Every structure is written in C-alpha cells, then in structure tokens.
Amino acid sequence: MSQTDNATATSPAKSDFIRDMIAEDLQQGRNDGWVVTRFPPEPNGYLHIGHAKSICLNFGLALENAPKARCHLRFDDTNPIKEDTEYVESIMEDVKWLGFDWGQHLFYASDYFEKLYEFAEQLITKGLAYVCDLSPDQVREYRGTLTEPGKNSPWRDRSVEENLELFRKMRAGEFADGSRILRAKIDMAHPNITMRDPAMYRIMRAHHHRTGDAWCIYPMYDYAHPLSDALESITHSLCTLEFEDHRPFYEWLIANVNGLPGSPYQREFARLNLNYTVMSKRKLLRLVKENHVNGWDDPRMPTISGFRRRGYTPESIRHFCSTIGLTKFKGVTDYAVLEHCIRDDLNKRALRASAVLRPIKVVIENYGADRVEELEFPNNPEDPNAGVRMVPMCNEIYIDADDFMEEPVDGFHRLAPGREVRLKMAFCIICKEVVKNADGSIKELICTYDESTRHGKKPEGRPKPKGIIHWVSARHAVDAEVRLYDRLFTVESPDAGDEDFLQFLNSASLEIVAAKVEPSLAIAGAGARYQFERVGYFYVDPKDSVLGRPVFNRTVTLKDSWAKVAAK
Ligand code: ATP
Ligand code: MG
Numbered sequence: 001m002s003q004t005d006n007a008t009a010t011s012p013a014k015s016d017f018i019r020d021m022i023a024e025d026l027q028q029g030r031n032d033g034w035v036v037t038r039f040p041p042e043p044n045g046y047l048h049i050g051h052a053k054s055i056c057l058n059f060g061l062a063l064e065n066a067p068k069a070r071c072h073l074r075f076d077d078t079n080p081i082k083e084d085t086e087y088v089e090s091i092m093e094d095v096k097w098l099g100f101d102w103g104q105h106l107f108y109a110s111d112y113f114e115k116l117y118e119f120a121e122q123l124i125t126k127g128l129a130y131v132c133d134l135s136p137d138q139v140r141e142y143r144g145t146l147t148e149p150g151k152n153s154p155w156r157d158r159s160v161e162e163n164l165e166l167f168r169k170m171r172a173g174e175f176a177d178g179s180r181i182l183r184a185k186i187d188m189a190h191p192n193i194t195m196r197d198p199a200m201y202r203i204m205r206a207h208h209h210r211t212g213d214a215w216c217i218y219p220m221y222d223y224a225h226p227l228s229d230a231l232e233s234i235t236h237s238l239c240t241l242e243f244e245d246h247r248p249f250y251e252w253l254i255a256n257v258n259g260l261p262g263s264p265y266q267r268e269f270a271r272l273n274l275n276y277t278v279m280s281k282r283k284l285l286r287l288v289k290e291n292h293v294n295g296w297d298d299p300r301m302p303t304i305s306g307f308r309r310r311g312y313t314p315e316s317i318r319h320f321c322s323t324i325g326l327t328k329f330k331g332v333t334d335y336a337v338l339e340h341c342i343r344d345d346l347n348k349r350a351l352r353a354s355a356v357l358r359p360i361k362v363v364i365e366n367y368g369a370d371r372v373e374e375l376e377f378p379n380n381p382e383d384p385n386a387g388v389r390m391v392p393m394c395n396e397i398y399i400d401a402d403d404f405m406e407e408p409v410d411g412f413h414r415l416a417p418g419r420e421v422r423l424k425m426a427f428c429i430i431c432k433e434v435v436k437n438a439d440g441s442i443k444e445l446i447c448t449y450d451e452s453t454r455h456g457k458k459p460e461g462r463p464k465p466k467g468i469i470h471w472v473s474a475r476h477a478v479d480a481e482v483r484l485y486d487r488l489f490t491v492e493s494p495d496a497g498d499e500d501f502l503q504f505l506n507s508a509s510l511e512i513v514a515a516k517v518e519p520s521l522a523i524a525g526a527g528a529r530y531q532f533e534r535v536g537y538f539y540v541d542p543k544d545s546v547l548g549r550p551v552f553n554r555t556v557t558l559k560d561s562w563a564k565v566a567a568k
Contacts (some may be wrong), residue, residue, distance in 0.1 A: 016326040018238060018267060022061065024390040031235040036262075038072040038234050038354045040096070042079065042224065043087035043209075043279035044304045045095045046296040049317070050272040051340070055110050056321035057238060057269070072232055073102035076480045078224045080208035088209070090296070094304040096220035099314045106284060109228045110210045116219050116227055117171065119257045121198055122184060124163045128256055129200060130156055131166040132183050139181070142188070149189035150196045156185065170203055173216045177203050186252065194245050195252070198222055226264070233262030240271040241330065272324065273332045274494040277302045278501055285429030292505060293488070299553050300488040300509050310485060311529055311539025316345040334540040335487070339556050346555065351379045351386065354424070354470045355517040355532040355552075357482055359398035361444040361474055364429060367395040375425050391518055393426055396474035398516045403469040404445065406434060415445070415465035420459065422468040424533065428453040470533045477516035481551045482538070484511040517550070523551045534558070
C-alpha cells in the first residue's frame with residue numbers, strides 16, 4: 001500500500017450502508033480480509049465534484065482498511081472516439097491533488113483487450129455468446145420494452161463454430177463498422193432489459209489513445225467493466241445507482257467466465273447532484289467547446305480543476321464529501337453546503353488583507369500631506385501564530401464605493417456626508433465634502449480624522465460610529481485584477497426540464513473589477529489564499545497572476561449572500 005498521509009487528516013468516516021457491508025464481509029472472513037476498491041473514470045472529460053464523492057469513498061475505504069486494502073485507479077478506456085490522453089493526465093492530477101495515491105495500482109481497461117477477447121471466445125465456445133447481424137435499429141426493435149418482452153434475433157442460433165469464425169473475422173477487420181455485434185445469449189424475455197442479450201463487442205475503426213490501430217472491435221463498457229474488476233481482484237465494485245439495472249449482467253459475467261482471479265460484487269450508491277450547476281461530462285464538454293466558460297478549469301465549472309483554480313482546498317472538498325455521506329436516495333445537495341465547507345477551512349488558514357474592489361478616493365485633509373505611518377494588522381485573528389504585518393496609511397486612501405452613500409438610506413451606518421465612520425485598525429473620519437467630476441460622478445470625498453479615536457477609543461462628545469470600514473492607502477496601493485465569480489446558472493436545476501440548459505446561464509457569473517489592494521499583496525505568490533476583510537476569500541490565480549500585478553479569483557463570499565437573493 002502506498003497511500004499518502006495527507007488524506008488521513010480527513011475526519012474519521014461515518015458509518016453508512018457500504019461501510020457496514022464491508023465490515024460484515026471482514027467479519028465473515030471474506031476475500032481473506034482484503035478490501036480492494038477502484039476508481040474507474042472514463043477519460044472522456046475532466047473530473048467533477050461528483051467524481052470527488054466516488055474518489056473519497058473508494059480511496060477512503062482503502063485508507064480506513066489498511067494495511068490489507070488498496071484502491072486502484074483504472075481508466076475505463078473502451079470508447080476511443082471520445083477519449084484522450086489530455087483527460088487521462090488531468091484525472092491523475094486531480095486525484096493526486098485531492099490527496100490520494102494509487103501507488104503501483106494504475107490500470108487501463110485497454111491493457112486487458114487481449115484477455116477480454118479471449119473471454120469472449122470462451123463464452124462463444126460455451127454457447128453463451130453469438131454474432132448478430134441485425135442493424136442497430138433492428139436490435140432496438142427486437143429488444144422489446146419495459147412492458148413487452150423482446151424477440152429472439154434470427155442470428156441467435158448460429159453454431160459455436162460459425163460464431164467463432166465470424167467473431168475472428170470481426171477482429172480481423174473483414175466487416176464494415178457497425179455491421180455486426182457480439183452479444184451475450186441470455187434471455188430476450190428477461191424482465192430486466194439489460195439482460196436481453198446485451199452487446200459485448202462492436203466493430204469500430206477508431207484510433208485508440210493507447211492501443212493505436214491494433215483493434216477494430218472494442219468491448220462495451222458493461223462487458224469490460226466487471227471483467228476488469230475481476231482481473232484486478234477488486235473485492236467491492238462501488239458505483240452509482242444508474243448501474244443497479246446492470247448488476248445482473250455484471251454477476252452473469254463473473255459467474256460464467258472461467259479463469260478470473262477475483263470475484264467482485266457490485267453495490268450502488270446515490271450520485272452527488274448539486275444545485276445551480278450541471279454535472280454530466282457531456283454538458284460540461286458543451287460549456288467548454290462552445291466557449292461559455294474559459295476551459296475545463298474555469299473557476300465557475302464544477303470540475304475539480306475549476307474548484308482548484310477558484311481556490312478551494314482538497315481538505316474542504318474531502319470534508320464536503322464526508323459531510324454529505326452515502327445513501328441510496330437520489331437527492332440534490334445545496335451548493336451552500338459546499339460553500340460552508342470551504343469557508344470553514346479558509347477561515348482558519350487564509351491570511352487577512354485589505355482590498356478595495358470599487359475604489360473611491362478619500363482625502364484626509366488634516367492628516368498631513370507628507371505624513372506616512374505604518375499600522376499594525378493581525379495576519380489572521382483565528383491563528384495566534386500567524387503574526388502581524390505593517391500597513392501604510394497616508395492622507396489619501398481608497399474606500400469601497402459600497403461603504404459610502406451620498407443620501408444614506410435607513411439602516412446604513414457607514415460613511416455619508418457629515419457622518420463619522422471608523423477606519424479599520426486606524427481612527428475615525430468624518431465626511432466634510434463630496435467632490436464631483438463634470439459628469440456628476442464622485443471624484444473624491446474630503447474628510448477629517450480625529451487623532452483621539454485611535455485604538456478603538458470613542459470620539460469625545462459625539463456618538464460612537466456604528467460602522468467600521470476597510471481602506472487602503474492610495475499612494476501605496478497596488479492595482480489588482482479581481483475576478484468575482486458567481487453561480488454559473490440562475491436556476492437550481494438547469495437541466496431538469498426539456499429546455500436547453502444553456503438558456504439558464506447566469507450572465508453575471510463573472511465580473512472583473514480593477515481593485516486597489518494593500519502593498520503587501522504586490523508579491524502575492526500564485527496559489528496564495530487571502531481573506532479580503534469584509535469582502536470574501538480570494539485565491540491568487542495560478543495562471544494569470546504576475547508579481548506586481550496580481551490577479552485574484554473570488555473563492556467564496558464571506559456569507560451566503562446567494563440564499564438571500566434566491567429568497568427575494
Ligand atoms: P457523467 O455521468 O458525469 O458523465 P460518468 O459516470 O460517465 O460521469 P465516469 O468517468 O464513468 O463518469 O465515472 C467514474 C466513476 O465516478 C464512476 O464509478 C461513477 O459512478 C462515479 N461518478 C460519476 N459521477 C458521479 C456523481 N455525480 N456522484 C458520485 N459518483 C459519480
Ligand atoms: Mg460512465
């Protein structure tokens with residue numbers, strides 16, 4: 001076993017029906033006390049947060065049951081048309097980033113193509129498989145429906161010899177693509193449609209990213225998957241509920257193929273669905289290909305690489321997966337649960353910094369034009385070891401446009417003409433005058449400050465200001481690009497109805513602002529995480545940020561502002 005330690009920090013797994021089942025197997029001494037799981041992605045897209053649930057489960061079980069346990073990473077690469085090495089590489093990167101390690105146990109279904117072919121000949125020899133010449137439309141027609149049994153294919157009673165000869169010719173490339181398939185011979189009247197002589201092989205002249213042009217027949221997923229599990233001596237094959245109907249064929253193959261080293265069983269759990277997003281790879285691919293987002297790792301994507309680039313931590317995603325747990329019920333998880341997990345983690349680890357996203361200038365006229373002082377700020381009040389930093393103050397500062405109202409509404413306690421407010425970690429200022437540009441927009445605010453209000457002291461003879469706002473020194477501030485990401489869709493279930501899910505794209509899912517940030521952020525390194533005080537958590541964009549001109553991605557707001565918006 002070579003699982004990494006960094007995933008062991010995850011809180012101990014709660015019990016669930018799968019863990020109970022495994023505990024029972026261990027107690028009964030099944031599989032010599034081994035637990036061998038696998039995560040079997042098809043390399044036809046990038047991994048999403050749903051996959052994280054499966055990764056945490058499968059790799060988590062291996063960690064929990066060490067040392068007689070392991071988890072394989074297996075690429076189910078049986079459909080060459082959609083698969084690509086770019087996806088293989090991204091999947092490995094994402095699994096590692098989540099904190100898991102498959103060690104020596106990296107496999108590809110394509111490595112078993114020869115074995116799978118031999119098993120198919122074995123089934124033909126046993127009279128359990130046949131070559132069928134029906135067209136795809138006819139196959140569908142013969143299959144029957146949920147209420148009607150199917151009809152036997154006219155090719156079902158071919159002799160073993162004829163089937164063997166035809167299957168070998170299929171492999172040798174003697175037939176046109178799609179002209180024949182190899183099918184299991186089970187029962188065309190079976191109540192479970194997937195047992196009505198399911199396809200095992202198809203003819204498809206496609207270049208495979210690993211086997212090149214060696215094959216012109218490819219095994220179907222439902223055929224390759226159980227046998228790959230058995231070849232790797234997987235003990236517990238855990239998948240999502242939509243495969244429950246496929247379980248009988250899984251078991252049929254394991255029972256009827258001789259010479260398999262293992263005898264796995266399949267169990268199903270509910271897939272993760274999140275609101276305000278889509279999770280199928282086909283839909284995510286469309287978002288990418290049609291340029292609705294900037295690639296698979298766009299921070300608005302529910303992909304692992306998107307979350308990584310947005311600033312999520314592996315710990316927060318693992319914590320999320322353990323929070324949602326495992327059930328057999330189909331449900332939708334609220335995005336807010338995920339956001340809660342990331343806030344919780346970042347609150348402890350993110351350094352605090354001041355950033356003004358929509359700056360307006362404030363001139364403090366009684367401060368002294370040449371005066372500069374350094375004020376002490378804690379780096380993280382949640383972490384006593386995080387230390388302090390010095391932040392410059394001078395007579396010109398920026399405050400956020402949201403913290404000023406020329407005509408304050410009821411309940412607004414921040415800056416307004418004639419009103420007093422506290423500048424965080426500094427002193428109180430009073431707004432004396434609003435200077436306008438020719439177009440009526442605000443040019444700057446003229447304020448005065450009160451030296452006696454430092455260190456939280458209340459002003460003498462005046463009421464204590466209710467508002468505390470953040471600021472940055474205008475002469476020292478650094479320009480930064482800040483990308484404010486929001487939900488990608490405006491509705492909870494963009495793909496629930498018949499309409500195209502793209503019509504629910506949130507046109508305001510990305511807003512880019514030219515911010516002014518405190519000077520210490522000039523050297524913010526790619527991948528650093530900050531809490532911009534009063535604003536949210538931000539991540540230095542690993543691709544576009546450069547020293548001196550940082551680019552920040554908003555990971556998450558400080559509070560769940562979306563819930564309020566949705567409730568309106
Ligand atoms: P999609 O339906 O999103 O295209 P998939 O199921 O085709 O995904 P695979 O690459 O075949 O993607 O999935 C690899 C593993 O991840 C499978 O075992 C699958 O059951 C699991 N998985 C996929 N989506 C989810 C999800 N939303 N929640 C939990 N597990 C998932
Ligand atoms: Mg799949």
